[in-house]
Structures are given as structure tokens and as C-alpha cells.
Amino acid sequence: MEHCFDLLTSGITPEGVLQQLINGIALGSIYALIALGYSMVYGVLELINFAHGDVFMIGTFIIFGVVQATHAGPEMTFPLLLAVLLLGTVLAMVACAALGFAIEKIAYRPLRNAPRLAPLISAIGVSFVLEAWVTTYVSDRNHALPTLIRGEWPIYGYVSVTNVQVLMVISSILMMVGLQFLVRRTRLGRGMRAVAQNREAAALMGVNLDSVISFTFVIGSALAGAAGLLWVLNYSTSNSIGFLLGLKAFTAAVIGGIGNIPGAMLGGFFLGLAEALGAAYISNISCGFFSSSYQSVFAFALLILILVFRPSGILRERVSERA
Amino acid sequence: MHLRKGLALAAGAVVGLAACGSSSSAGTTGCTNLNATALGGSVGAPSLANAADMVAAPATVGGAVVKIGFQGMLAGSSKNYGIDAKNGVQMAIDDAGGGFTFNGTPYTLEVDAQDDVDATAAGAQTAAQKLADDKVVAVVGGIFSTASIAAQKIYHDNGIAQISPSATNPKYTDQQPTPISSFRVIGRDDQQGPIGADLLVKTLGCKNIAVVDDKSTYGAGLAAAAATQIPVDGGTVVATEHVTAGPGGDFKSQLTTIKGKNPDAIYYGGYSQEAGPFAKQAKDLGLNIPIAGGDGWQNSDFKDLAGASGDGAFASNGGPAVSSLTDFQAKYKAKFNQDVFQYAPQAYDATNIIIAALKKDGPDKAKIIADIGATKDYKGISGTISFNSKGDVIDTVFTIWKFTGGDWKPFKPVTTHNPTS
Numbered sequence: 001m002e003h004c005f006d007l008l009t010s011g012i013t014p015e016g017v018l019q020q021l022i023n024g025i026a027l028g029s030i031y032a033l034i035a036l037g038y039s040m041v042y043g044v045l046e047l048i049n050f051a052h053g054d055v056f057m058i059g060t061f062i063i064f065g066v067v068q069a070t071h072a073g074p075e076m077t078f079p080l081l082l083a084v085l086l087l088g089t090v091l092a093m094v095a096c097a098a099l100g101f102a103i104e105k106i107a108y109r110p111l112r113n114a115p116r117l118a119p120l121i122s123a124i125g126v127s128f129v130l131e132a133w134v135t136t137y138v139s140d141r142n143h144a145l146p147t148l149i150r151g152e153w154p155i156y157g158y159v160s161v162t163n164v165q166v167l168m169v170i171s172s173i174l175m176m177v178g179l180q181f182l183v184r185r186t187r188l189g190r191g192m193r194a195v196a197q198n199r200e201a202a203a204l205m206g207v208n209l210d211s212v213i214s215f216t217f218v219i220g221s222a223l224a225g226a227a228g229l230l231w232v233l234n235y236s237t238s239n240s241i242g243f244l245l246g247l248k249a250f251t252a253a254v255i256g257g258i259g260n261i262p263g264a265m266l267g268g269f270f271l272g273l274a275e276a277l278g279a280a281y282i283s284n285i286s287c288g289f290f291s292s293s294y295q296s297v298f299a300f301a302l303l304i305l306i307l308v309f310r311p312s313g314i315l316r317e318r319v320s321e322r323a
Numbered sequence: 324m325h326l327r328k329g330l331a332l333a334a335g336a337v338v339g340l341a342a343c344g345s346s347s348s349a350g351t352t353g354c355t356n357l358n359a360t361a362l363g364g365s366v367g368a369p370s371l372a373n374a375a376d377m378v379a380a381p382a383t384v385g386g387a388v389v390k391i392g393f394q395g396m397l398a399g400s401s402k403n404y405g406i407d408a409k410n411g412v413q414m415a416i417d418d419a420g421g422g423f424t425f426n427g428t429p430y431t432l433e434v435d436a437q438d439d440v441d442a443t444a445a446g447a448q449t450a451a452q453k454l455a456d457d458k459v460v461a462v463v464g465g466i467f468s469t470a471s472i473a474a475q476k477i478y479h480d481n482g483i484a485q486i487s488p489s490a491t492n493p494k495y496t497d498q499q500p501t502p503i504s505s506f507r508v509i510g511r512d513d514q515q516g517p518i519g520a521d522l523l524v525k526t527l528g529c530k531n532i533a534v535v536d537d538k539s540t541y542g543a544g545l546a547a548a549a550a551t552q553i554p555v556d557g558g559t560v561v562a563t564e565h566v567t568a569g570p571g572g573d574f575k576s577q578l579t580t581i582k583g584k585n586p587d588a589i590y591y592g593g594y595s596q597e598a599g600p601f602a603k604q605a606k607d608l609g610l611n612i613p614i615a616g617g618d619g620w621q622n623s624d625f626k627d628l629a630g631a632s633g634d635g636a637f638a639s640n641g642g643p644a645v646s647s648l649t650d651f652q653a654k655y656k657a658k659f660n661q662d663v664f665q666y667a668p669q670a671y672d673a674t675n676i677i678i679a680a681l682k683k684d685g686p687d688k689a690k691i692i693a694d695i696g697a698t699k700d701y702k703g704i705s706g707t708i709s710f711n712s713k714g715d716v717i718d719t720v721f722t723i724w725k726f727t728g729g730d731w732k733p734f735k736p737v738t739t740h741n742p743t744s
Contacts, residue, residue: 016583023575074631141400142570142596146630147607158582162607231571234607236600236628238400241571279576292577293538293565 012284015157020276022155026165026234028272029172033227034249035256035264036179037100037220043196043259044216045112047119051103051126053246055221058130059096059228060237063088064143067232073146081148085229092225100221101214109210127242134239144236168230175223176265182219183261192216196259244296251303257313266314274298353587354613355528357635385422386429389686391677392454392483393670394447394464394474397438400570400596403624403664404466408488409436410659411670412463417658419678425685432678435459442466444473451477459483460686461677461695463670467594468492468512468541471505479504484692486676488669491515491618491641492544496714503714504692508669508676508705509641510719512541512617514739516548518639518721519590519615524556526735527613527637529588533562533581535601537593542568545617546592553590561586566597574601578608588613595620599628606632613637621724621731622665629726636726637734642668642705644722644733651704672703715741 034056041049066088072081107126111119134140149167152160183189191212194202203209231237231245248271256267279295306313393412395405412434422431437453440446447465451474454462461484465471471490478485485505487495491512499505523529532553536546543565550560562584564577574597581589589605591598591614598620605614614636621638629636645652645663651671655663679701680694701708709717718740725734 013583016579019579019582020576023579027573027575140398140402142599142624142628144600144603144628144630147603147632152609158609160609164607234604235571235573236596238570244569245571275573276576276579280580291538291565292580293567295567295573295576296569 012281015159016280017277018156018159020280021273022159022161022165024273024276025269026168026272027276028252028269029168030227030230030268031245031249031252031271032265032268033172033175033223033230034245035252035268036176036261037224038250038253039256039258039261039264040192040216040220042253043261044192044213045108045119046116047108048123048250049103049108049217049220050120050123050246050250051107051130052220052224053244053249054127054130054242055096055099055103056224056227056231056245056249057134057237057239057242058099059092059225060232060241061134061138061143061228062092062095062225063229063232064145064237066091067145067148072148074148074150085148089226089229092228093222094225096225096228097218097222100217100224103221104214104217109213127246131239131242138239140239142236142238145232148233164233167233171226171230172265172268175226176261179219179223180261188212188215248296248299251299254303255306255313257315260313260315263313263315270314271299271302274302353530354523357527357613386431387686388433389422389430389681390433390435390457390459391416391674392457392459392462392464393434393436394439394450394454394462394470395436395466396440396442396470397436399441401442401467401594403622404489404666405438407664408463408466408666408670409434410655411488411667412436412674414655414658414667415671415674415678419675423678423682425682428685430681430686432681439465439470439474442470444469446470447473448477450474454478455481455483460681460688461486461691463488463673463677465490466666468495468544469539471495472498472540475499475505482688482692484677484680484688484695486673486695488673489618489641489666492540494540494544499714502692503696503712506673506695506710506714508673508703508708508716509618509666510721510739511715511741512545513548514719514741515617515639515641515721516545516550516592517552518723518737518739519545519617519637520549520552520556520558521737522637522639522723522735523588523590523613523615524553524558527588529558529586529613531559531561531584531586531588533564533584533586533589534560535564535566535577535581535589535591535593537568537597538565539568539593541617541619542593544592545619546590549590549592566593566601568593568597570596572597572600574604575608578605578610582608582610586612588615590614591616591620593619595622595624595628599625599633602629602636603632611635615639618665625726626730631729633726634728637723638726638731639721639723639737640665641719641721643720643736644724646733648704668704672701672705672708675703676701676708709743711741711743713741717741717743 037052070084072084107122108119149164152162154160191207195212252267252271253264256263275298278298279292282290393409397405416432435457437450439450447470468490471487479500487507493511493513534546534550536542562581616638618640621640680691684690699709706720721737723735724731
């Protein structure tokens, strides 16, 4: 037991905890952006769009392709680099939006009045198709960009925030604020909220169901494309990242309260923090029994805990059960 | 044995170069000897004394078909290893004239290549069963340790000899079923791990070292072997961390913990899919310290994934530097229109050992196992091969590579020995 007491405190420093918090928030901002797409679609259609993670994967490949094609590198001047990244992001967002639009039209719309299991299976099918398509026609290998944006801000001790992390958090918060504005303040957003509350009643009131649902997919997928930029600035991409990232973002959406937009954001940050801190300190807490490789286990352990103890999520979105 | 002269020469050069450090970023780390420079292309180049072996033998094509099996990754993210090794097998068969003659009867040789589905245990067993059903006389493969060990029992139960060109985990030969039927033409992780430890502590003068692995059979074995040797060499293991293998990994959590322990260097046991992003994220977090590892990431995948952030990484790899095998390289390129990726020379040697057995005793699986086991001082492309009673190569050469200027450069050759019995 003494060994365990030593372990409980050894290696835990204020600097370490602070740095893990920063890492966790940055990682969480990516989960949050992808989670928004899950949450919006669930809010409107009560469908878990399992193809969403693969739409994100396509976004990462587009940005990667743009950076490769323009031979952008850290030696490029900053405005030029920014232009390339912006171009890549816009292209990825447009392509993902178009893809989301097409997926809804091809795989979900014909099943709109089918039993709820049918579109879910259809979603899993689309996910497989996208992954297999990339594997066959694009690449079945891992790809990473060079470190494009350098620089960091020292905070305290060895703790620092990198420019990329600042970019991640700021851009994801900006996008969420924009989305919130769109949903709360525009005519289209009112239509989305109406459809979410009661699809039939909204249709009777003159809301164009098809266009509202299509638009929901377009916005959610565009956000996934933007998340693709934040991902490739930090991590490597491959044909198979969509599945795991999709599951994690789905977990974030459930944690926050699926169907709830600020909830998805909160869930994303919460999950990022839980993973970063969990991976760093699980060994201390578990007396060395678990190691830092259990990072991904946290996401799914949290999913189970939330589903058991608070199925409606942190922000308690009212999920009306439909027969 | 013919390797010794070249190695001694090259080793001398390293000592000389290591002593003359001057201006570099060594100030950012605690290691004292980081200015040791790469050796250019002169590392341990074995004179191709066996060049005659590489000249096509008189064609003996014709007669019954004898199949040599190959197990490895032929698709997926690690296919480069598998296809490269398979090419090595093909090249050996072609160099033998596409067949052999035994007791005056000609036989045609064929490769029966089976994909082991990303080197998973299930994939390896399916591939092995398929090869057994196809009645292959011997198998070259698997490539990764996990897959090689998973398939081992099936080959053994079917009386088929297995020579892995690249499985380095000690368990592959130590824990194989007896009488032995599995061999390897490469060194072991319990040799390779200490080589990494010696490099960091003795050659580079690093004292405090963080050890990281990906929990794979290979990565964890290698990291454990390095961690055992580090204190023996006079260094200290200041952190032990594990990462999850898989696509798109985030290692910042582990790296932050490592950064908090203030190490001079990191030893990473694992494969390039994680090692590349790991090296990149380390630099992103401001960890400008050397990272050393084994053959799992001494390849072009690491180059693609780490890019310039990989500078200052070191990795050992079994066999002499491929770039020193100029004749083999040229021949390979002419044949397959691509460069040697990694284990083609070892696969070539393994196949030649099998062909030698076939020539001696014909397509008799039991005799092939016995003949392979009795291989003595076979002068291969990757080194001089004699097997001990466990199935390990007695004298093994490793090359340490340094990643500098965006690519791998041979840094230092190391020769190790296994017990002969």
C-alpha cells in the first residue's frame, strides 16, 4: 500500500496538470466540432449519423491534399500559408457539405418514414462505403503534414500554449457562436427548432421539411470539414480515423446531451480533458495497474457511465421517446 | 565473417567522428555527445563475395511445381513491408532460374503469397492455414513478430519450416514448439533494445531516459530490453509511458508527462505509424531531445509522418545498411521498379536457404527443416548466417541509423552474438 501512496502523488506537478488541461481543451475543441454535427442531426431527425466521422476523414484528406499540392511548408511566409490553409479549409467545408447533402438524399431520405433501425444501418453502410472508397482510390496509408504553424506562448514553468492550440480553441468557439446565432436568430434556425420539436406540426405550419433537414446535414458536415483542418495541423490522418473519431465525437455529443448544441461543445471539451488527464494520471490513481495507453478507454468508459447515470447528458436535453 | 573488416573500419570512423563535436543545438539537452555525425554510405558494406549466387543459375524450369509460401502484409497501411519481402522471395527464386533439380528431376518453384491482414493474429493464422492447405514446402514470413508467432503453431503442426526475415521478438524462437521449425535471419529485440540503450547512454552521453512503448508484442519487448540495459550502462530510466497503437494517435498527454520528468532522451519501442506522429508531437511540445528506437520505424513511413520534426532520431535495424548493398539495390530496382523498402535482403537470404535445402534433399518438408537448422556460415546478402539450436542467427549485424536532413543516414554498425547452442 505504501507503494500506492507514493504513486498517488509522484509525478503530479502543478505544471504537469496545467499543461494537460491545455492539451485536453485543445483536443476537446476538435471533438466538439465533430460532435456538433452528430447533435444537430440527432436533434432534427433523431438519427445517429454514423457516417459523420467519415465525412470528417474526407475533410482531413482534402486539406492534406491542398497543402501537398501547393507545396506549403513552414518556410512559407505567414500570409501565404494562411491563404493556403484557408483555401484548404473552404474547399474541405464545401466538399464535406456537398457530401453531407448527398448522403442525406441518397441514404436517409428514402428511409425517413421507415422504422428507426433502418436509417441507422444505412448510416453504418455509408460509413463503410466512404472508408472503403478512400482505401481503394485515395490512400490506405497514414499521412501527416509538416509542422506548419510554429510558436508558443509561455505560461508558467515549462507550461506553454502553442499557436496551433490557440487557433483550435478560438476557431471552434467562433464556429459554435455562429451556429448558435444561426439556430436561434435566423428563419432557417427557427425551422430547424420547429422540426426538432415536432416534425409533423412543423410541416403543417409551412416549414419545408426537406430543405431544413438538408441544411442541417450541410452545416454539420461543413463543421466536420473545418475540424479536419484542426486535426491535420496536429495529427496524422488515414482512411480509418473516421470510425474512432466518430465514436469519440458521438460520445462527446451524448455526454453533453445529444440534440443540444452548447451541450455538444461542452461534451467535446469535457471528453478532451478526461482523456488528457486520464492518460496522464491513471497510473497514479490505479496504483500502477493501468497505464497511459488506456487513453481511449476513458472516452468509452465515460459513455457507459453517462448512459447509465445521466442518459440525458450534462445539459439535460429533453429527449422525447417516440414509439 | 567477411563482414568484420568493413565493420571494424566503420566503427573506427564513428569513434573519430564522435570526438569532434562543435557547434549545434546540443546545448538544449543533457546529452554530452550529440554532435556525432553520420557516416555517409560507407557503413559495413559487405563485399558481395557471393555475387556469384546472384547471377541467374542455369534455367531448370519444368517438372512438378514446388511452392514456397510467403506470409506478410500485402494490403493495408503496412503493405510496404510485406510486398518488399515478397519481392525478395521472388528475386531469390528467379535467381535460382525459377526452379531446381534434385536427383536429376527438375522442379519449378513458385511463391504462394498470403496476406496476413495487417499482421493480426487471426489474419496470420488464416494465412498459415491456407499455406498449409496449399502444401507449401517451407514458408518465408511473417513480417511482424505478433503475426509470426501467431502462425507458428500451424506451421509446426503441419511440419512446415518457417523462416521470418524480420520478426525480432525473443518469444518467436524462445517459446516455439519443439522440435523447432521456426527460424529467423535477423537479430532479436533483447539484442536490439540494449543496442539502443548503449547508443543513448554510451555513444550520445544521455543520462536520464524516458522509455515509451505501444504495448505491442514487439514494441513492449524492445522497450523492456532497453529499459533493462539503461541502468547497466549508467543511465537512469526517469519515465515509463505507453501509447495506444492505431491511426491518428494523440500522444501529447504522455509527452507532457515525459516533459515533466526532464529526460535527456527518449527510447520508443513501436512502429512508424505511431513513432512518426510521436516524434512530431514531441517537437511541437518543445521536447528537442534525441528519440531512439528499433527497426519498427526505421523506414520511409517515419519520414513521411515525422518530416523535418524527425531530425535527431536514431533507430537500429537488423542487417547491414541497405544503401550499402548497392548491387542488390540496383538489381532489385531493375526488377521491381522500386527501391528496397526494408526486409527484401533478409527475405532473399531466407528463400535461398530454403532453395539450398531443396537442392540437397528435394521437396521433403522434414528434411528441409533439418537442413535449414544445419545451415552453417551461409554468406547471404544480409550477413553470414548460421543458426543456433533455438533457430536464431549466431552472428548478427545491426545498423544504427540517424534521421537527419529529412532522411535516414547510416550512423554506426553494431555486431552482436547469440550463444551458439
